[in-house]
Each structure stands twice: as C-alpha cells, then as structure tokens.
Amino acid sequence: MIGSANLTDSIWLWANVPAAATVADKEAAIKAVITGGLNKGVMPTWQGRLTPDQIKILTVYVHDLGGGQ
Numbered sequence: 001m002i003g004s005a006n007l008t009d010s011i012w013l014w015a016n017v018p019a020a021a022t023v024a025d026k027e028a029a030i031k032a033v034i035t036g037g038l039n040k041g042v043m044p045t046w047q048g049r050l051t052p053d054q055i056k057i058l059t060v061y062v063h064d065l066g067g068g069q
Contacts (some may be wrong), residue, residue: 017066031059 012018015029034055037045046055 012026012066017063023063027063030062031055034058035065 009046017026017035020026033043033052035045035047037043039040046058050058
C-alpha cells in the first residue's frame with residue numbers, strides 16, 4: 001500500500017512513457033524523473049548524486065522493467 005510504484009506494469013504515474021512515440025522518447029521521460037526528481041515530496045533528484053553514466057544505466061534498467069516497450 002505504501003512504497004514505490006510497480007515498475008513492471010504499464011501504469012506510469014509520473015513519466016508519461018506510454019504516450020512517448022519512440023524508445024528514445026520513453027527513455028527521455030524516465031531520465032527526466034531520475035535527474036529532476038518529483039516535486040511531490042516522494043523522490044529526490046539524483047542529478048549530482050549519480051554520474052551521467054549511472055543515470056543512463058538506471059534509465060535503461062527502469063525502462064526494461066516495464067518491458068522495454
């Protein structure tokens with residue numbers, strides 16, 4: 001009930017991944033949340049805490065959890 005979102009289903013509350021036209025657009029939507037955080041008090045920004053390479057790896061990982069579609 002309390003915790004993180006299910007990243008393996010097709011429901012994306014914060015990154016509008018299903019509406020993105022290309023894989024690059026989907027990854028950009030995920031990366032924006034990782035680097036910028038959420039202004040809802042639920043996720044801090046990771047920019048400055050992770051290197052750009054780590055953010056890219058995390059972005060691809062999260063995208064793959066959703067099936068990479």
